[in-house]
Amino acid sequence: MIRLITKSIVHRPVRNGALIISFAFIAASLFSGHFLVAGATDSVRQELSRLGADIIVVPAQYHAEGEAVLLRGEPSSFFFDSAIVGQVENVSGVAQAAPQIYIATMPADCCSALVQLIAIDPSRDFTIGPWLAQHREMPLGKDEIILGSQLVGDIGSTQYYYGHPFRVAGKLEPTGTGVDVSVFLRAEDARVMAAESVAMAYEPIEIPEGKISVVLIKVKNPAESTQVASRITDHVEGVRVITPQYLISTVATQLDATIRILDLAALVATLVSLPLIALISVMAANERMREIGMLRALGATQARIFYLISGEFVIIALAGGILGIAVSTVLLLSFQSYISVTVGVPLTVPAAGSFIVSALAAVLLTTGIGGVAAFFTAVRAARTEPYRAIRSGEL
Amino acid sequence: MSFNISNRSLLLAGALVILGALIVITPWYIFPVCEAKGVSSHSMSPMASVAGSDQSTGMSTGALMKCGYTARAEAAVGALVIIAGLALIALPNRISRKAVGIAGIGLGVVTALIPTILIGVCNAADAPCRIGTLPALIILGILTIVVGILVILVRNDPPAVAN
Structure with missing residues (x-):
């Protein structure tokens, strides 16, 4: 089934490329905010530990x-x-x-x-x-x-x-x-x-x-x-x-506006892309109705058709999420000092644990958005009778 | 007028032109170097390096700063990347594609080497050229190398239909 899904994704490179980029933007916005907070907090902790002062x-x-x-x-x-x-x-x-x-x-x-x-x-x-x-x-x-x-x-x-x-x-x-x-x-x-x-x-x-x-x-x-x-x-x-607590709360306050903007960007991107992705999933399912009908006629179960349609969008969202995390990580690491000077907070690379948790959370959330957007289309496609599905593909 | 060029080549040529333009303008407008911010070492006092910090540019006073030379050199390299992109549109045959690809890789390497090894940027840790221009040019250089490799590797698809 994965091969079938991958083929379908590769078959429409422009449309799916645009979808991957929009998912990447959502993941990058979500991840960047958490990277900044974790990086700034870790930075203050490292400094106080270096100074050795309570x-x-x-x-x-x-x-x-x-x-x-x-x-x-x-x-x-x-x-x-x-x-x-x-x-x-x-x-x-x-x-x-x-x-x-x-x-x-x-x-x-x-x-x-x-x-x-x-x-x-x-x-x-x-x-x-x-x-x-x-x-x-x-x-x-x-x-x-x-x-x-x-x-x-x-x-x-x-x-x-x-x-x-x-x-x-x-x-x-x-x-x-x-x-x-x-x-x-x-x-x-x-x-x-x-x-x-x-x-x-x-x-x-x-x-x-x-x-x-x-x-x-x-x-x-x-x-x-x-x-x-x-x-x-x-x-x-x-x-x-x-005190350490005071410095950390100062940094958190300074970052508050930036984090809000990033979260707002992720929210707006999600709200705008969710109906668009749902619409694209409907179009994609309609384009493949004849193929779905054939598969059903050959014995594919409703569940299999559901996984086929929803899986395509979950994989696109997953790829977008991973791309977003990779690009934002490269940019955040490259421009670490620039961001620190511009935002006015100390910044270091967050500890591996919080870095991985933030990245996984952003990827999972993005993948979830992809799954939700394609859910109803996948259910509709799975429930369509094979004969009706084959006929709907005819001109 | 019709160029017999494939969609993929057109996309890669466009990417090279955009990357070239970014290499030209980044040190002056997007992440400006010290000179572009209106300050040059000509305004430095001869005693300045002993007035406070020894964490200076590493350049003698009265001369153009390192980042200024880098910005000028990158303008030339960026222009060459643009020309390479245009050459891909004008000469869309297999041999010229390879030549443009190799040129793209070379120019990408030079883009990244100018601010790091060949000329460099100012020594100060918080200098605008070090925290902004340097990483931006390295990323642009890497992207140019990637596009150059793609120009060589990606196979030609059927020519775009002229509408």
């Missing part, structure tokens, strides 16, 4: 900038008093507090990267320290830097920031977030760089004495991170906290 404390007035650095890698320089570290450490439930200084570099031209320099305190740091211990087995040395995955530079090469030479000591794995375009260095080297920048750089940078940008917090019990976050807000003045 909570990030930022100056209250620079909350938006802190969020932009973390989510989109939009470089920014902002500071608050380093005494905050001590106050945060005293809050119950806090296990470790690591201060960081954020310094944004200036663009050299449209094609040069805006880089976020993140200065760490090696004695307190738990962001780069464990990674270094795992990959290099020695701490970050004087004038050494670790590059985010998207930054250019070979390990061992020299790079200049604000006129100060640094040696590239390592390169991090991609996360799809701000970490990928960040450069990690020691706080004392950053202060030397800032002091030298007056003479060495075109535009000097100032890191005020006794100031930091953010405090990364590790809590004693990760299950209590929300309570610890609210305790920090209550006990420490002039700060805001960023």
